[in-house]
Amino acid sequence: MSEPIKKVCVIGAGTMGAGIAAQVANAGVPVLLLDIVRDEQDRSSVARGAVEKMLKTEPAPFMGKGAARLVETGNIDDDLAKVAECDWIVEAIVERLDLKQALYAKLEAVRRPGTAISSNTSTIPLADLTGGRSEAFTRDFLITHFFNPPRYMRLIEIVAGPQSDPALVASVEDFVDRKLGKSIVAAKDSPGFIANRLGIFWIQAAMNAAFDQGLTVEEADAIGGRPMGVPKTGVFGLVDLIGIDLMPHLMQSMTRTLTTGDAYLEIARDHPLVGKMIEGGYTGRKGKGGFYRVNRELDKRREAIDLTTGDYREMAKAIGPSGAAAKGDIGALISAPGKTGAYAWAVLGPTLSYAASLVPQAADTIVAIDDAMKLGYNWKWGPFELIDKIGAARLAERYRAEGKAVPALIEMAGDRSFYRIEEGKRQYLGLDGGYHDIVRREGILLLEDIKRTSQPLVKTGSAALWDVGDGVAALEFTGKMNALDGEVMKAVQKAIPIVQKGFKALVIYNEGSNFSAGANLGLAMFAVNIAAWGEIEKLVEGGQKALKALKYAPFPVVAAPFGMALGGGCEFVLNADAAQVHSETYMGLVETGVGLIPGWGGCGEMLDRWRSNPALPKGPIPAVAKTFETVSVATVSRSAAEAREHGFLRPSDGITMNRDRLLADAKARALAMVEGYEAPKPPEFRLPGPSGRAALKLAADAMHKRGLATDYDLVVADDLAQVLTGGDADWIDTVTEADLLKLERKAFMARIHDPRTMARIEQMLETGKPLRN
Structure with missing residues (x-):
């Protein structure tokens, strides 16, 4: 294996080149972005302008604004010598062979020997790109064909030539796999690749x-x-x-x-x-x-x-x-x-x-x-x-x-x-007429492979528990959109004694399209239509008990979300000891969008996180105000990095770039917590009570006057404020976690009785879009 890649240079600040640079920065790796000189007054305006544009682009190339600070901009005329500081050079200029070869001639004079250099070409054969180049350049050259947009498209086609250094190719492959989160497909040097x-x-x-x-x-x-x-x-x-x-x-x-x-x-x-x-x-x-x-x-x-x-x-x-x-x-x-x-x-x-x-x-x-x-x-x-x-x-x-x-x-x-x-292994038919095992890249662990050779330890209508090896069990959601219901909570309660008796730790993980879209709203709608209020309250209380049982279990619990982790899905993450999160995770307590209040402990968990955040002033109000600001408008993070900024993740929670490596990384995190593990103690709060609620109401009223909140938003926000400020408690009183859970249940039930909430839920189920009533 070649030296690890610690800095990357991308040449070409068009849509693809800039996007590749952004994804390198998303991985926390410094990147040098170069392009031609178009403005003599601002000679690096092309590359700098590309970064500025990406900060405004939707969907966002950067996972967080902090990533943009890792991109150093420059131009080919003045700054090409800086490629000597870089361990991998990615060429992403226009698809013209003459221009690419002219650039390669310049790079040969300034790059460090042994530095990987690749082209993002989608059409030009590798043999043509390296024609006339030195033996050393050809040895260090390969094609890395990213797909647009580079942040979101998982595929990368890698083409190595007959003279490419296998160790150098392996180093690039390891970087794009683990750091950039790409799934590698080896392609031949043929037109259009695959x-x-x-x-x-x-x-x-x-x-x-x-x-x-x-x-x-x-x-x-x-x-x-x-x-x-x-x-x-x-x-x-x-x-x-x-x-x-x-x-x-x-x-x-x-x-x-x-x-x-x-x-x-x-x-x-x-x-x-x-x-x-x-x-x-x-x-x-x-x-x-x-x-x-x-x-x-x-x-x-x-x-x-x-x-x-x-x-x-x-x-x-x-x-x-x-x-x-x-x-x-x-x-x-x-x-x-x-x-x-x-x-x-x-x-x-x-x-x-x-x-x-x-x-x-x-x-x-x-x-x-x-x-x-x-x-x-x-x-x-x-x-x-x-x-x-x-x-x-x-x-x-x-x-x-x-x-x-x-x-x-x-x-x-x-x-x-x-x-x-x-024999439990997926095989493919080869050109030799025989079947061959599909072999995963080293370090990849998938639940789909485990399930072929084992049976679930627990199975309900919406969840299952699996042995994923080394003393770790995995709780999997299995319902449509991995929606959460009583069957999930039943699986949690059954899983805890099994894990306690025969395992070291638990991971909450699945391989659906999303971690969880939240509680089963269709089931809630049905229950309201038949006036099954007792069953609804039972589900809310059952969810609270199940998630707190996970939180205080005598073993580490690690949540491994990806994609959407909304509402109750977010609350599962908030109640876990730690999270190992895929970089493309969109988290949020979105219940207010359908006229409800988080009901499975999300309010207390967010308060607890914000009050320990060193960036906030001490005292009962700042954490309450920050939680209210986040939850009342149903904030959803656009990445795992943003989830940290919003308080849904702790600074210590891990981020995995490659979706296929999430289970292995979550399992490793759980095992690292086993020795000396002690369950957390229930938190206690000092909350501002009615005076704090009045302050939050003023903030909500201001949003309403600006047209940013509807009439019913104010009603929902007032119930949320009641929970976050501790109800009738005063700031000198101690508010327990149990007190907050009781307030959550009361607020949730008040809102689910309201026809305006039902109208919101109905539209969400029919269109997937919130009703602004």
Whole structure:
């Protein structure tokens, strides 16, 4: 292994280069960002302007404003010598070979020997990039193809040449894995590498079929979106997102570099409508609109373009596939009658055939192809997983029936699947005709692997407890959106004695799309509709008891959130001894948004954290005011770093950049706490009482006058203030944790009785958006 990477240089401050620099800074690593000189008065204005722009961009490239301070800006003319301070140089300039090679010639003169240098190119072969360079430069060179936006897209394709130093490549891979949080796919030095090679083919096939078959864009995206395991944008929505004007450049790049006989060359074609849209500035979301647009002159009417006439019309609700074809049965989808099956087959038939042709041309294994599409294009299933859903033999039969060639890999599979489970291990079919274990990178521990070879220690309708090894158990939420209900609380109460008896520590973790979206609002709505007030209060009290039982358990409890950790999900984290958090964690006590008060101890936990924060003055008011400010407006962090700033995480809580490493890191943190562990003592508070509540009411009234709070927001805020100030207690009185829990229950029940809360919950369930009543 080469020397560790302690500082990075990124050359090129465009969207990609600046985004890569931001992600390096998000990892806490200093980065030098360079670009050309455009302004003689401010020679580094390009790089500096890129940083300033990113601080205002949404979604935010920086995980916190503090990260921006780690970016040093400069220019290539004056500051290129500074690359000698850096351990990895990332070139991310315009896709022109002559300009890249001119830059490489300059870098050879100033970089330290043995420093890794890589290109973020998405189209130019590595052999062309290193042509004419020294042996030492070629040895230290590789391609690191990030996907946009670099903070949020997990995929990185790495291409090493035959002369690349394996130790240096391994050092870069370790850095982008652990520090930048990327999932690495090894690609061959072939045109477009993997994801874009197949992705561009898929987009072209889908657009061609829609035009040829006379479908509307809504129909095409309804068939070619979620039913295929593709994001709901479908193809036309995706093209709007990435930029319609990018499509001709991608096509030209592929047609220029692919060899004669490649299947893409047979389907590549210009659509006159696309050229007309680009000329008129209709380049997608970044332009006047695209295949879809919002017409602001017609009361923000959502419109779609007519693929035949080129005119915009009101967007229609397309009727997508039904039955099994709508629920992931790909065989049923491509066999469906009418336009559904015809379009699905016109897209998937050639795309799956092309995917099979890319092994070993673009990648050594089917796993690399599948991972690239799942990570780079957010497909739910990779192409070979899709083939398994159809059946390789059935697919081959259909190709033959239509007079089409059957790819050798599909022919070889025959009636076998491309993936199988053998002795608890997931295996893939190799080019040698045999099955091979899928091997994780060192240090990665996934619950999905553990579950193949074991049974849960506890299982309820919404949660399960698993042995994850080394004396650590993991509590998993399993309901829809990992919503929390009585079944989760039952699992907690069952898990505690099991862990106490046979384990050292507990981790709260799962591998869903999000840690938890909070309490099951649908269940709450049902209970209100049948006036089951006792059951609702029982659920609130049961949640309080379960979370406090975790907090005071005689063993360490570590929460490992990721994605959304909202409402009750946030309260699980707040009640744990420690948290090991994925960097992309969006935490918040959001109950006020639906007219409720945090009911599972969140108020007391936030008060306890803020009163111990050295940045706040001492006394009963500052912590109360800060908690009220955070909770009353349903603040949600936009990253784990922001969660620290908002008090949802302690300064000592850990952040994991790579989602796949979260369980291993949380388990290690839990084990490190075992020796000498003592459960915390229940906190006691001195709170300001009615006078403090009056002060908070003044603050809320000021928000209302500015139009930032609704009439009902004031009602909810007053109940929250009652809890946070200790009710009728005075600042000289001691308020216990139990007192606060009682106040939470009372406030929660008062709000859930209110029809205005029910209106908020109903809209949230129907639209996912808060009602401002």
